[in-house]
Amino acid sequence: MDEPTIEDWLDRHHVEIIRTHATTLDGTVVGKYVNRPKFLKTLPEGHGIADMALAMDMDGTPHLTFWHEFRNALIGDVHLKPDINTIIWDGIDPDLGHCVCEFVDVDGNEISICPRTLLRKVTSQVNELGYEVKAAFELEFFLFSNSFESARRRQYRDLDPVTAASSEAIYQARNAYRVKPFMTEVVKRLNWQRFDWESWSDEGGIGQIELNFSPKDPVAAADTLSRARQLIHEVAVDMDMAVTFMAQHSHGFANGLHIHHSLVDSKGKAIFLDESGRTDFLMQWVAGIVATTPAATSVFFPTVNSFRRMREFQAPPVTASWGEENKSAALRLITRSAGAARIENRLPAGDANPYLALAFILAGGLAGIRHAMRPPPELTDLGWGLPDEVERLPNSVMKAADALQADSLLAGVLGQDVIDYWINSRRWDWLNFQSSGDDPTSEATTDWELKRYFELI
Amino acid sequence: MTIEVMVEEDAPLLPRVLANRLRCCLQRPGSDAILTGLATTFSLKSTKNAHAVTIAVKDRTLELSHGVAKDSQLIIHLDFDNPAAGERVEGLWRHPLLAMKIGKLMSLPLPNWTDSAKRYWQSVCNDPYVPESLRVTCTDEDRSLNLGSGEDTIEIHGTSAQLAEIFSGNALLLQEVMAGKVRFRGHLKYLAGLSGSGQKIMLGDVEPGKAGDTHG
Numbered sequence: 142m143d144e145p146t147i148e149d150w151l152d153r154h155h156v157e158i159i160r161t162h163a164t165t166l167d168g169t170v171v172g173k174y175v176n177r178p179k180f181l182k183t184l185p186e187g188h189g190i191a192d193m194a195l196a197m198d199m200d201g202t203p204h205l206t207f208w209h210e211f212r213n214a215l216i217g218d219v220h221l222k223p224d225i226n227t228i229i230w231d232g233i234d235p236d237l238g239h240c241v242c243e244f245v246d247v248d249g250n251e252i253s254i255c256p257r258t259l260l261r262k263v264t265s266q267v268n269e270l271g272y273e274v275k276a277a278f279e280l281e282f283f284l285f286s287n288s289f290e291s292a293r294r295r296q297y298r299d300l301d302p303v304t305a306a307s308s309e310a311i312y313q314a315r316n317a318y319r320v321k322p323f324m325t326e327v328v329k330r331l332n333w334q335r336f337d338w339e340s341w342s343d344e345g346g347i348g349q350i351e352l353n354f355s356p357k358d359p360v361a362a363a364d365t366l367s368r369a370r371q372l373i374h375e376v377a378v379d380m381d382m383a384v385t386f387m388a389q390h391s392h393g394f395a396n397g398l399h400i401h402h403s404l405v406d407s408k409g410k411a412i413f414l415d416e417s418g419r420t421d422f423l424m425q426w427v428a429g430i431v432a433t434t435p436a437a438t439s440v441f442f443p444t445v446n447s448f449r450r451m452r453e454f455q456a457p458p459v460t461a462s463w464g465e466e467n468k469s470a471a472l473r474l475i476t477r478s479a480g481a482a483r484i485e486n487r488l489p490a491g492d493a494n495p496y497l498a499l500a501f502i503l504a505g506g507l508a509g510i511r512h513a514m515r516p517p518p519e520l521t522d523l524g525w526g527l528p529d530e531v532e533r534l535p536n537s538v539m540k541a542a543d544a545l546q547a548d549s550l551l552a553g554v555l556g557q558d559v560i561d562y563w564i565n566s567r568r569w570d571w572l573n574f575q576s577s578g579d580d581p582t583s584e585a586t587t588d589w590e591l592k593r594y595f596e597l598i
Numbered sequence: 599m600t601i602e603v604m605v606e607e608d609a610p611l612l613p614r615v616l617a618n619r620l621r622c623c624l625q626r627p628g629s630d631a632i633l634t635g636l637a638t639t640f641s642l643k644s645t646k647n648a649h650a651v652t653i654a655v656k657d658r659t660l661e662l663s664h665g666v667a668k669d670s671q672l673i674i675h676l677d678f679d680n681p682a683a684g685e686r687v688e689g690l691w692r693h694p695l696l697a698m699k700i701g702k703l704m705s706l707p708l709p710n711w712t713d714s715a716k717r718y719w720q721s722v723c724n725d726p727y728v729p730e731s732l733r734v735t736c737t738d739e740d741r742s743l744n745l746g747s748g749e750d751t752i753e754i755h756g757t758s759a760q761l762a763e764i765f766s767g768n769a770l771l772l773q774e775v776m777a778g779k780v781r782f783r784g785h786l787k788y789l790a791g792l793s794g795s796g797q798k799i800m801l802g803d804v805e806p807g808k809a810g811d812t813h814g
Contacts, residue, residue: 204774206794208727208787216786537608561726565794572797575611580648582610582664 147184147225149178154230156238160223161188163242164256164367166566167199167443169597172221172242180223180240186249187222187242195219195244195255198569207565209558211244211252219252220245227364232333239334240326241364254562255358256496259555263500264359266554268506272404272412275286275356275483276499277400278366281491282373283348283390284323286384289596292383297591300383302348307343309394316343320350326376327352334372336365345456346394356401356483359503362439363495366398387492387594389586395450397457397489400499401475403483413482427463427472428516429482429509429550430502430539434461434471436548437501438534439541439567440493444598445574446590447490450538453525458487459533462520463573469524471534488534492598497563504554512550538571601630605802606663612678613662614650614802615644615768620660621805622714622766623706630775632703633658637726640672641702643664645686649678655703673698711736711758712743714765718796719745721804727791729784736761752784752792767799 144150144486151157159180161172171194179188192212196204211219221242231237244255251258267274285292285300292300303323304316324341331338337355344351352373354365370386377384389395404412404426413423442448453459456468464470473485480544489498508514542564552560579587601624605617624630636655643650643666652667653660666673666735671693676685690697708714715734722728723746730748735741735755754771756764760780772793774780782789798804 205790206770206797208790208794214785227675415619501664568797568801572611572801578647578649581612582603583648 142226142228145449148181150225150228151181151238154238156230157236158234159223159228159238159240160231160243161240162368162371163190163194163221163244164363164494164496165195165197166254166256166494166497166563167598168256168367168492168497169199170367170371174237183220184246185222186245187220187518189218189247190221192217192219198566198573199597200573202573204566204569207562208571209252209254209562211246211254217400218247220247220249222249224508229334229368230389232330239368241368253556254559256361256494256500256510258581259364259559260358260496260500260503261360263503263507263554267503269401270510272406274359274401274402274404274503276359276362276402277356278362278495279337279397279401280354280366280369280386281344281346281353281396281398282350282352282370282384282386283346283396284320284350284377285348287383287574288381289378289383292595296588297385297595303382304343304348309347311345312342323376323380324350324352327373330372330376331369334368336369336372336496338369341386344394346396348408349394349396356403359402359499359536360496363499366495383596385595386491387447387524387582387590387598388442388444388492390591390595391586397450397492398489398491398498399486400486400489400495400502400549402482402486402499402502411479411482413484414476414479419476422510423474423482424516425509425514426506427474428514429507430472430484430486431461431463431503431511431516431550432514433505433508433548433550434488434549435534435541436545437498437505438488438539439545439563440497441486441489441502442538442541442571443490443494444492444590444594445538446586446594448537449584449586450490451534457490458524459536460520460524460527460531461517461534463516464520464524467520467524469525470520492594500555501551504551505583507554511553538567541566542571600658601633602659604661607659609662610649611801612649612666612700613614613664615800616651616653617660617662618767618800618802619708620662620703620706621676622768625706625708625717629706630658632699632706636699636703638671638696638700639667639669640674641670642674642676642678642697642704645675645677646679672700674700685792708762708766708768711761711765714762715743715745718765718767718799721799722792722795725791725795727787728795729788729791732792734761752788754782756780758812764796767796769796770800772798 159175222245223240225243227241243257244252284303287300339353341352458471462470463472465474476482535544577589579589600623603621605613639654641652650666673688699744729752730750731746733753738757775782
């Protein structure tokens, strides 16, 4: 916010309505359109919203086989507490602004399982070491020339991709040109809302696009990603098109969400490399992330659909591994220059919650530092097609939940209540899928997945 | 001799649920006699969707896996949500005696509701969001059972059959409450806690009568 007070900002931008924006565990966005007097009157705690908003699944079914203390016995309220530093002007609607919020209880206390709160707190733990984190996301999505209504009528199958329908070639000028009218509108709105994007291109999947963002503070980076998903969805609605961020809507390439991060000291100097090469800090940091990767798979691949993406030679790594410039490793170290030295986590699926995924990565790094861990040998080979004795990552919702339950490192940083609630939410999602009537052993995306995830995740 | 009911790794819901049901039913005294000399592989296949399960029985061990195995001697086609609606059996004329034995195995009754409730309570009483005590009222037998002690309590009211299903992990408390099949009085978090504990039993993470983990 570039004004002394929120009132000044609202005056200068002539904003009369504020759309509040909070991200749930599933990564969906909830909030309300709030008029200016109400918005100002309810600061700093924010307006009320049913506590179920943070305790329901993608279908709106309350989480009823597990519990957290923030929930009210009689089904009550929580508040969406605005972070007024995130307020932005819509650009299209002249009266409208947007503000990112966190879930707090009715007394204004933090709720530990709020994804944004969790990421903010983990980032603070890194800051306490004297370092700052810079993070950036690579957002992938599929675009279709059908409207959402048309896609729904077709049950989200046999849709018309915007790019050539027969080729999975990447960086194709002709494909990119076909996407350009849509992306021009996306970029225009991103610019109006002052989101720092860097580049976009057509991706490997048919009708797939990748949009890259500039590195920034983790919470700001996740805010940007979450807002951008919503903005892209809105452009699709306005242009009578359809877009999906679900991991695997069809066969072929899937949506990923690669996450880059680096650490700098108080003077802005990168700490992953020094004159002699990789620092001890980097190696311990990497060791912690690698050690917690099987457990964090539950967050990187949150749904039954996410795991359809985990196939060898299909871009996502399948082992808890790290390697210099190795895109088949879970962690790709990019150390061409000290200033740009960073880690790319190549595991998260397109439907991963950006706040949670980044929080789990940082928590893994912190665990590595606290326990002075040493990483396993670097993966210098291709990470796919390895002999069977090489341990693979959990490849299902239930296996990943079990791995997370068996892990103590992440809980030590994030809190056991967060871990428990997440695990239960994943088992709940699995149970819903298993009870859907669709073939639970199908190798192809089912109708249930398309109906549940195509439009909302 | 103990009976082992095992499920394949990372099994879908159907084999897990069925394994739990068989474990419960085979706890009834004398019920295991049905397994004497029984060595076969058979499958159950849904008439409504793609769900199917294969059960291999040998040496008093039952192994459940998803799908229809090629070596199944019998394939029973049925509606899992309504087994009483009738079923078609492939292989019946080749293996009539086997079909009878399998029919008996698959229709073994659950332990009565009081035994089930006691075993359930033993498994779940230390779980998070489980009250200090539980008062169960059986509406068709007009009697109650108190489990645990303490003022922090809840009540569950239902028929003997519904209570046996819930406490053996064959039905989820919350679903039965929401469907109006059983009644509940108490704090919502206890409904969630008890339902979650029942879900663990249903999925085979905890065996009825044995203490489970303490994760919430």
